[in-house]
Amino acid sequence: MLKFILKRLALGLAVAFTVSLATFLMLNLAADPASMVAGEDATQDAIEQIRVQFGFDRPLYVRFFEWIGNVATGDFGDSYYWNQPVFDLLIHRAPVTLTLAAGSLTVTVGVGLTLGVLAALKPNGWLDRFALSLGTAAQAIPNFWLGLILIILLGVMFPIFPVSGDTSWKHFVLPCIVLGTSAVPQVLRLTRTGMIEVLGSDYIRTARAKGFRPRQILFRHALRNALLPVVSVITIQIGYKLGGSVITETVFALNGLGRLAYESILGADIPTVQMLVFFFALIFIVLSILGDILNAWLDPRMRVE
Amino acid sequence: MSVKALLTASVIALSSAMPALADQANDTLVAAFNKEVQTLDGLYSTSRENLILSYLTSDQLVDLNPETGEYDGALAESYTWVDDRTIDFTLREGIQFHDGSPVTVEDIVYSFEWIADEDSDTRRGAFIRGWFESAVAIDDRTVRVTATNPYPLMLRDIAVFVLTRQAGAYGEGDTDSLTQQFNGTGPYRIVGFEMGASVTLERFEGYYDGGPKHEGNIETIYLRSIPDWGTVTAELLSGGVNWSFNVPDDIAQDLGALPMADHTTGVSTRVSFLVLDAAGVTDPEGPLTNVLVRQALNHAVNREEIVEFLVGGSGRPIQTTCNLGMFGCDVEVTEYEYNPERAMELLAEAGYPNGFEFELTTYRERPIMEAVAADLAEIGVTANINHVRLSALSALRGDGELEAFQNAWGFYATPDLGAISNYYLEGSNRNLHHDADVEGWFRAALETVDQEERAALYAQALTRVADQAYLLPIFQYSQNYVHSSDVTFEAPADGLPRLNEVSWQ
Numbered sequence: 021m022l023k024f025i026l027k028r029l030a031l032g033l034a035v036a037f038t039v040s041l042a043t044f045l046m047l048n049l050a051a052d053p054a055s056m057v058a059g060e061d062a063t064q065d066a067i068e069q070i071r072v073q074f075g076f077d078r079p080l081y082v083r084f085f086e087w088i089g090n091v092a093t094g095d096f097g098d099s100y101y102w103n104q105p106v107f108d109l110l111i112h113r114a115p116v117t118l119t120l121a122a123g124s125l126t127v128t129v130g131v132g133l134t135l136g137v138l139a140a141l142k143p144n145g146w147l148d149r150f151a152l153s154l155g156t157a158a159q160a161i162p163n164f165w166l167g168l169i170l171i172i173l174l175g176v177m178f179p180i181f182p183v184s185g186d187t188s189w190k191h192f193v194l195p196c197i198v199l200g201t202s203a204v205p206q207v208l209r210l211t212r213t214g215m216i217e218v219l220g221s222d223y224i225r226t227a228r229a230k231g232f233r234p235r236q237i238l239f240r241h242a243l244r245n246a247l248l249p250v251v252s253v254i255t256i257q258i259g260y261k262l263g264g265s266v267i268t269e270t271v272f273a274l275n276g277l278g279r280l281a282y283e284s285i286l287g288a289d290i291p292t293v294q295m296l297v298f299f300f301a302l303i304f305i306v307l308s309i310l311g312d313i314l315n316a317w318l319d320p321r322m323r324v325e
Numbered sequence: 326m327s328v329k330a331l332l333t334a335s336v337i338a339l340s341s342a343m344p345a346l347a348d349q350a351n352d353t354l355v356a357a358f359n360k361e362v363q364t365l366d367g368l369y370s371t372s373r374e375n376l377i378l379s380y381l382t383s384d385q386l387v388d389l390n391p392e393t394g395e396y397d398g399a400l401a402e403s404y405t406w407v408d409d410r411t412i413d414f415t416l417r418e419g420i421q422f423h424d425g426s427p428v429t430v431e432d433i434v435y436s437f438e439w440i441a442d443e444d445s446d447t448r449r450g451a452f453i454r455g456w457f458e459s460a461v462a463i464d465d466r467t468v469r470v471t472a473t474n475p476y477p478l479m480l481r482d483i484a485v486f487v488l489t490r491q492a493g494a495y496g497e498g499d500t501d502s503l504t505q506q507f508n509g510t511g512p513y514r515i516v517g518f519e520m521g522a523s524v525t526l527e528r529f530e531g532y533y534d535g536g537p538k539h540e541g542n543i544e545t546i547y548l549r550s551i552p553d554w555g556t557v558t559a560e561l562l563s564g565g566v567n568w569s570f571n572v573p574d575d576i577a578q579d580l581g582a583l584p585m586a587d588h589t590t591g592v593s594t595r596v597s598f599l600v601l602d603a604a605g606v607t608d609p610e611g612p613l614t615n616v617l618v619r620q621a622l623n624h625a626v627n628r629e630e631i632v633e634f635l636v637g638g639s640g641r642p643i644q645t646t647c648n649l650g651m652f653g654c655d656v657e658v659t660e661y662e663y664n665p666e667r668a669m670e671l672l673a674e675a676g677y678p679n680g681f682e683f684e685l686t687t688y689r690e691r692p693i694m695e696a697v698a699a700d701l702a703e704i705g706v707t708a709n710i711n712h713v714r715l716s717a718l719s720a721l722r723g724d725g726e727l728e729a730f731q732n733a734w735g736f737y738a739t740p741d742l743g744a745i746s747n748y749y750l751e752g753s754n755r756n757l758h759h760d761a762d763v764e765g766w767f768r769a770a771l772e773t774v775d776q777e778e779r780a781a782l783y784a785q786a787l788t789r790v791a792d793q794a795y796l797l798p799i800f801q802y803s804q805n806y807v808h809s810s811d812v813t814f815e816a817p818a819d820g821l822p823r824l825n826e827v828s829w830q
Contacts, residue, residue, distance in 0.1 A: 050716075050717050050720070051714060051716030051717050051719075051720055052716050052717070052719040052720035052723060053716065054719075055715065055716055055719030055720075056715070056716045056719075057448065058371065058448065058451065059371025059372075059448060060371070060715060060733070060735065061371075061734060061735045061736070061737055062371070062451070062452075063451075063452070063746075063747045063753075064747055064750075064752070064753040064754060064755060065451065065455055066451035066452055067451075067719070069443070069450075069451040069454065070448075070451055073443055073446060073451075074446070098501070101363055102363045102364060102504075102520065102521075103363065103364045103366065103369040103370070103500065103501050103504050104364075104501055104504055104520070105501075109520075112520060113521075164553075164555075168555050168556075168559075171555075171556065171559045172559065175559055175563060176559050176562055176563045179563060182565070183556060183559045183560050183563055183565055184551055184556045184559075184560060184565075185522075185549070186522070270552045270553050271553045271555070271556055272556065273522070273549070273550065273551045273552065273553070273556060275519065275520075275521050275522040275550075279361075279521070279552070280521070283361060283521070286714070288714075288716040
């Protein structure tokens with residue numbers, strides 16, 4: 021297992037490096053960072069001075085390896101746009117995104133799992149149809165639209181929650197519902213399908229014949245096995261949510277990592293974008309390894325493999 | 326979702342509107358910015374939002390009076406031109422920083438030197454290094470600023486780019502010292518900052534009397550970054566926001582029609598125009614090198630309709646790269662009225678009876694650029710729009726690959742044609758005409774402080790530029806402001822909103 025984890029980690033670092041290099045090249049080849057730092061109304065002289073001042077006139081490979089060398093010593097550089105160390109920016113913005121991710125994941129798992137299990141208890145019954153309809157609707161509704169509708173309903177018409185901002189727990193309720201809802205259909209469908217399959221299997225029939233109580237059968241025997249594919253999906257969802265949702269953070273004016281990434285890309289703030297891409301890539305790698313470990317814990321057969 | 330639908334739904338619910346934090350009772354004005362405030366230090370940002378913030382928190386030696394176009398003494402009680410490259414500034418007595426320490430001549434000298442120092446990495450230094458020679462304390466109230474050569478925009482640069490900093494504010498060269506902890510001189514002091522999200526300002530009770538800036542009507546100003554206009558609208562309706570600017574015209578008009586909000590429109594100093602490759606940088610034989618073709622393009626664009634239907638507000642069609650009332654623009658030039666028939670005649674005369682294709686690189690207001698392309702299509706000219714980010718356009722421009730490109734120039738709110746010299750000077754990659762006379766006239770106008778001489782030079786230059794149709798001027802921007810109806814706000818003449826002048830009704 022340790023060998024497997026180390027192998028995955030090494031592979032992950034190589035992926036993070038490649039993604040970072042690609043981002044660096046794309047940003048530098050497609051845009052002139054000096055003009056962004058200088059501003060829209062900067063004169064030609066000002067742009068050229070800033071190009072030299074910030075070292076944008078040096079060859080790309082020199083700048084890239086300089087960045088890699090600095091990262092190796094824990095220095096992620098300074099943001100041109102925010103005039104701050106990039107690492108400080110990430111630390112400053114992360115709590116908002118972590119809160120949003122935790123809240124929205126709770127919504128996704130809570131609603132998706134519950135409806136999935138209930139729907140599987142009586143396939144094609146009214147509850148199953150209701151759950152599937154809800155899942156289809158959740159999948160079809162764009163985030164920004166749902167966000168605005170919730171703002172109108174619960175922020176303006178019935179002012180229960182604040183419209184925007186991130187200074188109290190109340191500010192996170194609407195965004196968590198919006199972000200969480202978008203992933204509900206996947207979890208719901210996978211749970212439902214898995215449960216229907218598992219509930220029809222021999223060992224469940226045996227368990228019933230042995231006189232186990234329905235609740236025991238459902239939660240101890242069926243759900244644990246039905247969860248295997250769901251765990252993988254949830255792991256990926258955690259990655260997406262930790263990466264920040266640009267749309268949800270924008271609509272609700274949340275000051276998280278998604279907005280930081282968006283603003284940095286618009287501002288051609290190469291050090292910040294580099295750092296974020298590297299960070300997001302690492303998150304996905306770590307999570308996919310964790311997903312594998314979790315699956316192995318849930319299903320002993322995978323440990324052997 | 327359409328804004329109208331949002332408004333309709335919201336108006337129904339007004340009676341149950343949320344209790345507001347932003348209101349007269351708290352004496353707190355909440356202003357929503359569409360973009361974020363990245364830093365409290367205006368020397369390290371070029372954004373409009375930071376200009377608005379810096380106006381509140383930082384005073385300079387002089388301040389532009391948007392009504393007269395003159396520079397009034399601010400931290401400087403008065404100033405005197407010693408010769409055409411030297412100005413003596415006499416500081417006011419009793420002026421202080423927000424921490425209570427006095428503003429001294431050492432602070433002024435330090436500010437100039439820090440900004441001009443290449444290692445300080447400020448976003449302003451590059452603007453003054455071209456002329457700045459020295460700033461020296463003559464006595465304990467007088468600072469002498471000297472330029473390397475006569476430079477007519479010296480006062481403008483001092484007013485816009487030389488923000489006053491306390492001597493030693495950046496320690497041993499720590500450029501982010503003031504990013505989050507700011508000590509300024511303006512009518513408002515900073516009491517809270519959440520980077521990228523909000524800034525809280527409080528009226529500075531120690532602000533000096535008799536200066537050009539209003540001392541501030543409202544006790545607390547809370548600046549919030551809300552990137553989505555739908556959310557800004559909801560906040561305005563629910564009483565969470567009092568004021569916003571740069572609002573898209575359709576949203577501003579819809580909001581202005583509601584009883585709880587007012588829409589105010591004013592000019593922006595920004596102008597939009599196309600630069601045409603008249604010199605043949607991309608293709609020496611290209612169609613745009615032909616003056617008749619360029620004149621045809623100018624006749625083909627219906628500026629009036631573009632302004633009426635797409636720009637709105639206080640926007641206006643333009644025939645030169647000038648604002649209203651700007652120095653150097655008092656000249657009658659050839660005007661190209663909308664006349665597609667005449668445009669087609671000119672094209673035929675130029676040898677392009679069936680039109681031609683060219684690439685137009687743009688980065689702003691895509692709908693307007695599409696309208697321009699549609700107008701050109703009417704005369705048989707196909708403008709293939711390549712819509713990119715400004716940074717990408719700049720990269721292409723630097724490589725000399727642009728056949729025609731859009732530009733929107735804001736002049737840093739300077740009422741002087743000299744502020745747009747970039748498009749007319751030799752060696753600039755924004756200059757695609759390479760007309761030696763025009764280059765010479767603009768250069769000469771930047772090297773003398775004799776205003777009569779400068780006006781004559783600009784008149785010659787603008788006349789030639791219009792006759793040769795080197796550019797395709799389109800419109801001057803409108804600035805839309807939306808505010809709650811309990812707020813009194815007047816649109817500024819220079820497009821820079823001054824929140825210290827906002828008051829409750």
